[in-house]
Amino acid sequence: MVAATLHRLDDARVWRVLAEVCDPELPFLSVVDLGIVREVSLTGGVVRITPTYSGCPAAEVIGLAIANKLAEAGMNLRVETQLSPAWTTDWITEKGRETLLAHGIAPPPAASTDKHTLFADPPAVACPCCGSMDTERVSAFGATACKAMHRCLSCSEPFEAFKCL
Amino acid sequence: MADHLFEYTLRLGDNCLILGQRLAEWTGHAPILEEDLALGNLGLDLLGQARAFLTYAGKVEGKGRSEDDLAFLRDAHAFRNVSLVEQPNGDFGQTMARHLLFAGWYSLVLERLTQSQDSTLAAVAEKGVKEIAYHWRHAAEWTIRLGDGTDESHRRMQSGLHQVWGYTPELFRMDETDTAMLRAGVGADLAALQPAWDARIDAVLVEASLERPSSVTRSNGKQGVHSEHLGHMLSEMQFLQRAYPGMEW
């Protein structure tokens, strides 16, 4: 029975279902666009995901949400967590970056861990409201593990920025 | 060998758990809202790493103990964290001093562990090293800001540093477990990290106009010899599981 169900499945269908599951802390961003789905293996009967931050309280909820959504769609797949290679913000898709921006959250500066040295300024982040690069970081830590707090010096709007990892 | 790996993983997990709990004590008490969030976030990173290490420690031990069993059902003497992390928060300056010294060391340890022959430790380290880079920078920035700030902030930062400095020799002292893990290609050479740690700490202290203390305390937290502070902290942290064993929500 399980084999028969799997037989009719194809990767694309699974990915379409995954694209409907969102991170509860970013309820407009799908797990696919967040870049946490590492692998869909129909032969292995498994979907592998990588956690974003070690202490992300949403990690377990996301795993559960994925499993539930797959089950609802009649797809009998296990959800497994894979730690390595570690997730990086570089894996957020282009569509994911646009979605973040559309929701007023500055996407992480492309390609890179925030490796700036101790005494250097953090990389500039564009204001999601007016696009100005004249912004400053208020705090490296925000309401959730993935976001920092910034403020725009051109339009004065405070905003959240996705932390580089 | 498995005993050493269990012990080693427990040390890593307990450092994170105990310091994470200490940082969480700041919730609602930090000097400014941004710091309340920051300290909570720093604690959460550490708690996440603690969960990964303790889950793995339970697996290595093979007696069916879960991360929760290890966190909530051990007495103080069974904890293997270095004494530095159980030291009380003191004022904000002292908390930052403790974090500076710890994150400066822990990030170096994690860097080494990314090359560990143990694939689980390497994977947790690979994730953790990026997170702790933020911790190091945060603590360093505050140390400089307070050290090089007003007379009052300078005095407090210097005194906070004096309070915790004595516990740092333990960070670099190798014992039987550390040596066995180093030989197996699993653990880090702690003694070899000292020059790099000295250099980065000194650079911050100079920038902050702070004096490098010279006090030394013989601490043995990682062998299970703890100060009374740990017991008090555990009585609060473990209260619920002690009062209502097996309680879940």
Ligand SMILES: [Zn+2]
């Ligand atoms: Zn703006």
